[in-house]
Amino acid sequence: MEYMNPKELLSFLKKNLKESIIDSRIETNKAGVKQEEFHNVWFEVKQEKFKETVQLLCSIHYPHIAIIAGIDTGESIDLTYLFSIYYGERFKEISVNIKVSLDRKNPSIESITDIIPGAQTTERETKEMLGVHFTGLPDMHNIFLPYDFPKDIFPFRKDQKGLDKLVQKES
Amino acid sequence: MSKSSYKVPIGPIHPSLEEPMTFNFEISGEKITSVDLAPGDNHRGIEFMGRNRNIVQIIYLAERICGICSASHPFAFCRAVENAAGIAVPPRAEYIRVIISELERIHSHILWAGVAAHELGFDSVLYLSWKVREEVMDILEILTGNRVNYGIFMVGGVRRDITKEQIPRIKKTLDYYKDSYQKLEDVFLKDPSIALRTRNVGVLTYEEALNLAAVGPTARASGVKKDVRQDQPYSAYADMDIKAITPDMYNGKTKGDVYDRIVVRILEIFQSVQIIEYCINNLPEGDILSEKKIAKLLGTLKKAKGEGVGRHEAPRGEVIHYVKLGEGESPEVWKARAPTYNNLMPWVPMLREQEVADIPIVIASIDPCIGCMDRATLVDSKTYKKQVLTREELRKLSIEKTRRMMQ
Numbered sequence: 001m002e003y004m005n006p007k008e009l010l011s012f013l014k015k016n017l018k019e020s021i022i023d024s025r026i027e028t029n030k031a032g033v034k035q036e037e038f039h040n041v042w043f044e045v046k047q048e049k050f051k052e053t054v055q056l057l058c059s060i061h062y063p064h065i066a067i068i069a070g071i072d073t074g075e076s077i078d079l080t081y082l083f084s085i086y087y088g089e090r091f092k093e094i095s096v097n098i099k100v101s102l103d104r105k106n107p108s109i110e111s112i113t114d115i116i117p118g119a120q121t122t123e124r125e126t127k128e129m130l131g132v133h134f135t136g137l138p139d140m141h142n143i144f145l146p147y148d149f150p151k152d153i154f155p156f157r158k159d160q161k162g163l164d165k166l167v168q169k170e171s
Numbered sequence: 172m173s174k175s176s177y178k179v180p181i182g183p184i185h186p187s188l189e190e191p192m193t194f195n196f197e198i199s200g201e202k203i204t205s206v207d208l209a210p211g212d213n214h215r216g217i218e219f220m221g222r223n224r225n226i227v228q229i230i231y232l233a234e235r236i237c238g239i240c241s242a243s244h245p246f247a248f249c250r251a252v253e254n255a256a257g258i259a260v261p262p263r264a265e266y267i268r269v270i271i272s273e274l275e276r277i278h279s280h281i282l283w284a285g286v287a288a289h290e291l292g293f294d295s296v297l298y299l300s301w302k303v304r305e306e307v308m309d310i311l312e313i314l315t316g317n318r319v320n321y322g323i324f325m326v327g328g329v330r331r332d333i334t335k336e337q338i339p340r341i342k343k344t345l346d347y348y349k350d351s352y353q354k355l356e357d358v359f360l361k362d363p364s365i366a367l368r369t370r371n372v373g374v375l376t377y378e379e380a381l382n383l384a385a386v387g388p389t390a391r392a393s394g395v396k397k398d399v400r401q402d403q404p405y406s407a408y409a410d411m412d413i414k415a416i417t418p419d420m421y422n423g424k425t426k427g428d429v430y431d432r433i434v435v436r437i438l439e440i441f442q443s444v445q446i447i448e449y450c451i452n453n454l455p456e457g458d459i460l461s462e463k464k465i466a467k468l469l470g471t472l473k474k475a476k477g478e479g480v481g482r483h484e485a486p487r488g489e490v491i492h493y494v495k496l497g498e499g500e501s502p503e504v505w506k507a508r509a510p511t512y513n514n515l516m517p518w519v520p521m522l523r524e525q526e527v528a529d530i531p532i533v534i535a536s537i538d539p540c541i542g543c544m545d546r547a548t549l550v551d552s553k554t555y556k557k558q559v560l561t562r563e564e565l566r567k568l569s570i571e572k573t574r575r576m577m578q
Contacts (some may be wrong), residue, residue, distance in 0.1 A: 005308060030406065031406065032407070032408075032409025033262075033410050033508070034409070034410070036409055038403045038405075049257060054322070055260075062381060064384055065384050066384075066482075066489065066491045066508060067505055067508040069506035070496075070504075071495065071503060071504040080307060080493065082477070084403075085403075087402045088395075088396040088397060088402075088415070090302070090401050090402070091402075091404065093402035093403045095480060097480065101201070116382065116384065117382050117383055117516065118382060118384025118513065118516050119384070120516060121516060125381075141209070141210070143208075143209070143210060143211055144210065145211060145214070146211075151203070155216070156219065166554075
């Protein structure tokens with residue numbers, strides 16, 4: 001198997017996605033007595049090109065998805081997808097962390113469950129906790145919140161401070 | 172739903188579960204036709220709580236995410252913060268972190284082996300394996316002061332040193348486990364009745380493991396060579412040549428069934444013994460903390476900005492923490508992911524087409540701490556008559572199946 005180094009990986013993605021990649025950086029960490037290197041690649045991609053980015057990653061090596069970390073900044077909802085590729089060989093794995101910024105009023109992004117079925121749990125969690133709509137994700141019951149939880153309350157948004165409103169609704 | 176099928180919910184809560192959850196099975200005769208997973212019964216909102224705490228307080232909160240992985244979560248969290256704030260860890264601390272984590276792996280895997288035996292109806296094996304586990308609990312108590320929730324991790328190092336006097340005691344523990352290998356192998360891997368109950372049961376193929384993003388021994392038992400200690404070595408792991416353990420190393424074949432998951436875990440116990448041995452023989456001298464004064468450390472962290480990822484290979488699979496430091500003492504985002512989260516989806520193909528009596532062992536095989544089940548309700552779809560299967564009855568079904576096979 002041929003391995004791209006993180007620079008080649010980033011230039012490959014930039015060649016295909018051009019200006020859609022904003023703000024990229026390669027972080028190199030060292031470990032052990034021999035100070036061997038491992039890499040984290042961070043970049044932000046425009047929402048409409050996100051799925052294409054994942055497809056490009058698949059063309060290199062089938063990515064493993066760890067989790068989607070979401071944050072409500074007050075103006076937008078930023079999702080950081082934590083992927084890794086080239087696992088299975090010592091010191092070869094590259095972590096690819098992709099940030100996507102979504103409109104807070106109507107946060108919506110394409111689901112990647114058709115490419116990576118394992119992303120379902122984390123997409124469902126992001127959907128109910130942050131209210132992000134994933135197009136293509138089947139409408140299933142809540143995974144971590146109770147089934148009868150109010151549909152318009154998203155606990156991980158910054159304007160949710162606690163349980164007061166929920167208790168009021170129930171009583 | 173056809174008339175001959177039944178809905179069987181299993182769960183949702185049991186005190187010994189790390190993540191209590193409900194399984195809604197659809198059963199036709201003795202076979203499971205579909206399964207729907209419904210976790211979240213014990214969602215404690217730990218990440219939400221973290222928003223109101225400072226970084227050092229979160230370490231102790233992270234430790235309490237799981238009672239068994241109580242070294243893995245703080246390890247990953249500290250690595251994430253160190254990554255975000257650019258803090259270097261002294262080499263001695265890196266080695267001590269690895270020693271504690273590997274001791275934890277030994278205790279977790281033996282605990283799991285005992286639970287698996289219990290689910291199959293071999294309670295004598297449960298007692299035997301938990302007796303073997305006591306030794307590692309003792310050494311953890313000697314080194315950290317606690318049997319669980321070790322409280323040893325700190326951003327930039329560890330809080331307790333390993334003294335020269337403790338080294339012979341650790342060596343004694345390692346010798347004990349080297350001697351136990353043969354016993355564990357005989358009991359778990361060479362026993363015909365365990366093989367009968369676990370071979371070709373709960374199969375997860377290589378492709379399914381890859382597509383469903385399985386982690387840890389669950390993925391490795393299906394032949395996916397994924398192990399953070401190998402793929403992206405960190406701490407003291409970078410000084411050792413660690414290879415992901417797959418079942419073909421033991422008997423030359425990978426089937427991805429429950430038996431293979433036992434093989435991986437038993438072999439990993441002895442991989443951990445070797446790692447600890449290397450660490451105590453090569454323990455570097457020096458400091459154990461990059462910043463001893465907590466107030467000063469908090470000041471540095473308050474000024475620090477940026478995002479970081481911390482990963483660690485916990486006994487059950489990869490633990491990953493994402494931290495974003497912003498204004499103020501608390502992190503802007505703290506996302507913690509435990510391995511069972513990723514191993515939820517692989518349960519679906521594992522449980523499909525299995526027998527009701529195999530539910531306990533297949534569920535236990537990913538080591539979710541959901542080996543103990545509360546209750547199961549059988550609803551007859553025609554008459555809506557409810558029949559409740561207690562946890563005891565379900566276990567009895569499993570035991571009866573073992574007895575049948577032994578005849």
